[in-house]
Amino acid sequence: MPEDELIAAIVQGMPQGDALVPTGDDAAVLPLTAPRVVVSTDVLVEGRHFRRDWSSGADVGWRSITQNAADILAMGAVPVSFVGSIVLPGDVPAHWAIAVGQGMAEACTWIASATGVPCGVVGGDVSSGNQVSVSVTALGDLAGEAVLRSGARPGDVVVHAGTLGHSAAGLALLSAGLSPDGDGAAERCIGTYRRPTPPVEVLDATQRLHALMDVSDGLLRDAGRMAKRSGVAIDFDDLAGLVDTEVxxxxxxxxxxxxxxxxxxxxxHGLLGTCAPGEVPEGFRVIGRVLEGEPSVTVLGQAPSGVTGWDHFSG
Amino acid sequence: MPEDELIAAIVQGMPQGDALVPTGDDAAVLPLTAPRVVVSTDVLVEGRHFRRDWSSGADVGWRSITQNAADILAMGAVPVSFVGSIVLPGDVPAHWAIAVGQGMAEACTWIASATGVPCGVVGGDVSSGNQVSVSVTALGDLAGEAVLRSGARPGDVVVHAGTLGHSAAGLALLSAGLSPDGDGAAERCIGTYRRPTPPVEVLDATQRLHALMDVSDGLLRDAGRMAKRSGVAIDFDDLAGLVDTEVxxxxxxxxxxxxxxxxxxxxxHGLLGTCAPGEVPEGFRVIGRVLEGEPSVTVLGQAPSGVTGWDHFSG
Structure with a gap:
């Protein structure tokens, strides 16, 4: 299928949010509530971030949108718009790329239903190449103040919203060759791996947090980044207590x-934050404490490797 | 080099424009003059859009920024910010990717010097992969009204700013195995192929145009898109008169x-526009006329293939 036709098929029915100028001109124009915009970008590469035998095109499209949306949420902003590029080898059928677009559209509809703010994919590019990749840029509308990684204060509690470990458990199942059908714990973890659902519903509460970030590389590693940026020590509660039933x-x-x-x-793509102990917003659970001291991450006061069996920690 | 270190090396010294929150958090926050943003994205894939023996890393970085900036200019907006993702095979040296970042920084500095508005790269991602690709999203600040492809009116003149055919001439030289050193016509055309210079200097004049677009796929093909969007016929003057001395x-x-x-x-990445005959802005040259009629593109009243030797026209 020629690229022009493929692009037309992907764009067909794609939500455009509140775009003043939608996709189709040299660029799109989007309305915002204030004269400022929040922006973040990520690329998903086949074999590195996904496998086509483990995720459908629609799954990859969903994930490309939601993981970028999580970065916007992590600033306390509303995801309102996305642009994306798809690189596609000649042996990948056009319907796979069209499904990527459908997954993107589904994710936008899901996000909009949670935020109440229209959201869409307003531009993109398609190119041939040797390997599938999908790169997405998310734009956010920031009504309040940006909530930064650097705002954690000694005395704060550490809070989290969203799932923890579900995606890794799903990936472990797929890696073990297990991909059961049904509605059990295994299926739900695989579902989270394929279609992460960042906690969009806590958006309004983010403005009450002192610090906030998206957990994309693992709880302890990302907490290390927050500790470093904020100049604080972070001590987690017993991580065994954070293992949900499904995991x-x-x-x-x-x-x-x-x-x-x-x-x-x-x-x-849960949200990791800190706030005053008496001000934990609905949707977040307390999972640790912010302490004075050199930037570090501990679990029950000990270095993580001793208590979690996980020794890959590197701030 | 680990990705974290590579990203740090690329980010080092990268201009951040006027960012309220620069690169380093989950997302960047940018100021705008009005509560709206202009956005466009493009991906460059090795072997498809560039060859590493024909373009340096810095050339690819420059081009990734300027071709996206041209899309923003083509809306009558100021390019103020970019985010980019680089996919990099393990056998490509880290210094090549660092050079991409340097070319991006040089392009931002060049754009800012022409617009008078600070401009930078405020976010990005780096991943391993089988093939080099660079995808960039550009954000623009729109003080006036968006200038669309659909605004051409019968009676308008067709105008163009920037170079025409220089990049194709440079590519033809490289394809023929010719890559002379020096400061002659050949070197300058190759220079335009490697580092296109969209006519940023005409930005202020764009608000006086009725229609505007970036020429990225060829003058006749892109004019066909404008004709279709505007519901007009476009007739070009003798194209031989547009062959600059270097070409x-x-x-x-x-x-x-x-x-x-x-x-x-x-x-x-020149700019193709239309305006009233008596209102041709400085920096643009008149290259044709807008006529009533079914959307079409002609040259001196004839179908393009008969007069240009170029028969690949497809609206």
């Missing part, structure tokens, strides 16, 4: 300790 | 007719 069940199925999935699994 | 000289060197480079060569 526990998958650990049992595979005969492995699920705590490393919670400690080091990325790509659930 | 003519390269045609002589290679023993070929240079008119097809003007008619069909993309990637000079």
């Amino acid at each position: 526990y069940v998958v650990g049992q199925m595979l005969g492995v300790d699920p705590v490393p999935w919670v400690a080091g699994g990325g790509e659930d | 003519y000289v390269v045609g002589q060197m290679l023993g070929v007719d240079p008119v097809p480079w003007v008619a069909g060569g993309g990637e000079d």
Whole structure:
């Protein structure tokens, strides 16, 4: 299929949010509530970030949108618009790329339903290449103040919203060749791996946090970044207490300790924040404390490797 | 080099424009003059859009920024910010990717010097992959009204700013194995191929145009898109009159007719517009007329293939 036709098929029916000038001109024009914009970008590469036998085109499209949306949420802003580029080898069928677009559209509809703000994909590019990749840029509308990684204060509690370890548990199942059908714990973890659902519903509460970031590379590693930026020490509660039932069940199925999935699994795209102890917003759970001291991350006061079995920690 | 270190090396010294929150958090925050933003994206893939033996890393970085900036200019907006993703095979040296970043920084500095508005690269991503690709998203600040492709009116003159055919002439030289050193016509055309220089200096004049677009796929093809969007016919003057001396000289060197480079060569990223006959802004030259009629593109009243030798026209 020629690129012009493929682009037309992908654009067909794509939500455009509130765009003043939608896709189709040299560039799109988007309205904002204030004269400023929030922007972030990520690329997903086949074999590195996804496998086509583990994720459908629509799954990859969903993930490309939601993981970028999580970065916008992590600033306390509303994801309002996306642009994306797809690189596609000649042997990948056009319907795979069209499905990427459909997954992007589904994710936009899901995000808009949670924020109440229209959201769409307003531009893009398609090119041939040797390897599938999907790069997406997200734009956010910031009504309040940006919530930064650097705002954690000693005395704060550390809070988290969203799933933890579900995506890693799902990936572990797929890596073990297990891909059950149904509605059990395994299926739901695989579902989170394929289609992460960042906690869009806590958006309004983010303005009450002192610091905030997206957990994309693992809880302990990302907490290390927050500790460094804020100049504080972060001490987590017992991570075993953060193993949700579904993640526990998958650990049992595979005969492995699920705590490393919670400690080091990325790509659930939950939100990690800090706030005053008496001001924990709905939707967040307390998972640790912010302390004075050199930037560091501990679990129950000990270095992570000793308590989690996970020794890949590097700030 | 680990990705974290590579990203740090690329970010080092990267201009940040007027960013309220620069690169380094989950997302950047940018100020705008009005509550709206202009956005466009493009991907460059090795072997498809560039060759590493023909373009340096810095050339690819420059081009990734300027070709996206041209899309922003083509809306009548000021390019103020970019984000970019680089996919890099393991056998490409880190210094090549660092050079991409340096070329991006140089392009931002060049754009800012022409617009008077600070401009930078405020975010990005780096991933390993099988093939080099660079995808960039540009953000623009729109003080006036967006100038669309759909605004051409019968009675308008067709105008152009920037180079025409220089990039195609440079590519033809490289394809012929010719890459002379020096400061002649050949070197300057190759220079335009490697580092296109869209006519940023005409930005203020764009608000006086009725229609505007970036010429990225060739003058006749892009004019066909404008004709279709505007519901008009576009008739060009003699294209031989648009062959600049440098392009003519390269045609002589290679023993070929240079008119097809003007008619069909993309990637000079000039600006194609229309305006009232008495209101041609400085920096633009008149190259045709807008007529009533079914959307079409002609040259001196004839179908392009008969007069240009270029028969690849497809609206």
